[in-house]
Amino acid sequence: MKKILVLIFALVITGLSAVFATSDGLLTTSKELEALQRHVNEIGYNLLNSNGIDKRMVFIFDNSTKTINAGTSNFNRSIVLYRGLYNMLEEDDEIAAVLGHEISHGIDSYDGIFKGAFTGCRYFFTPRKYEYKADKRAVDYMVNAGYNPVAMIVMMNKVLGQNRYDWWFTYPLASRRMMQVYEYIYTKYPEYLANNKYKNNLYYQNFLLTSKENRAKFQEKVKTKSTKKVKYQ
Numbered sequence: 001m002k003k004i005l006v007l008i009f010a011l012v013i014t015g016l017s018a019v020f021a022t023s024d025g026l027l028t029t030s031k032e033l034e035a036l037q038r039h040v041n042e043i044g045y046n047l048l049n050s051n052g053i054d055k056r057m058v059f060i061f062d063n064s065t066k067t068i069n070a071g072t073s074n075f076n077r078s079i080v081l082y083r084g085l086y087n088m089l090e091e092d093d094e095i096a097a098v099l100g101h102e103i104s105h106g107i108d109s110y111d112g113i114f115k116g117a118f119t120g121c122r123y124f125f126t127p128r129k130y131e132y133k134a135d136k137r138a139v140d141y142m143v144n145a146g147y148n149p150v151a152m153i154v155m156m157n158k159v160l161g162q163n164r165y166d167w168w169f170t171y172p173l174a175s176r177r178m179m180q181v182y183e184y185i186y187t188k189y190p191e192y193l194a195n196n197k198y199k200n201n202l203y204y205q206n207f208l209l210t211s212k213e214n215r216a217k218f219q220e221k222v223k224t225k226s227t228k229k230v231k232y233q
């Protein structure tokens with residue numbers, strides 16, 4: 001009884017909003033959770049509507065884990081953004097980069113026989129193809145919805161680790177993904193690089209530093225007007 005009274009007292013002084021403590025020790029009030037979910041929804045639906053995407057998807061903000069990740073369910077097309085990743089994103093542009101990438105997977109989940117039932121299999125055999133495609137599509141979605149696509153590089157440089165080899169993992173090397181995005185923006189939306197809002201951003205600066213060799217290869221490609229695919233490191 002005493003415990004219940006203490007709990008009621010605690011709830012009263014915290015404005016009667018329930019407090020959820022997870023095993024990770026994340027502490028968020030229900031009001032904060034509502035606001036976070038709304039924020040994710042606003043960006044997600046802006047991306048869907050601005051791009052005329054006529055496939056249904058929903059966005060779930062998952063506060064239960066600090067996992068630095070996001071994912072898309074092939075079964076019910078829900079896009080989950082985990083708290084750990086959300087915490088690392090500083091601007092709407094960066095959240096749009098993550099959600100835009102996942103929306104691409106969501107769209108692909110509708111393709112193929114039996115209403116896309118074999119999407120998971122297709123992805124299993126050619127994951128890198130789908131990852132590059134999702135990164136590029138996300139750039140288009142971001143631009144169409146009014147977000148700055150350079151934030152995709154900022155977000156990746158901050159969040160993605162650098163594996164040793166490409167073929168060991170589902171995902172391409174982060175340095176390659178960033179260069180593909182850089183090349184895509186340079187080619188399709190050069191104004192965002194010419195007038196770069198993220199020029200002095202800490203993570204973008206780090207990308208410039210670590211991609212020197214790759215960017216030199218790309219500059220050579222531009223100079224020689226080569227159409228060959230550059231093999232980035």
Ligand SMILES: [Zn+2]
Pocket residue numbers: 101105130131134
């Ligand atoms: Zn992906």
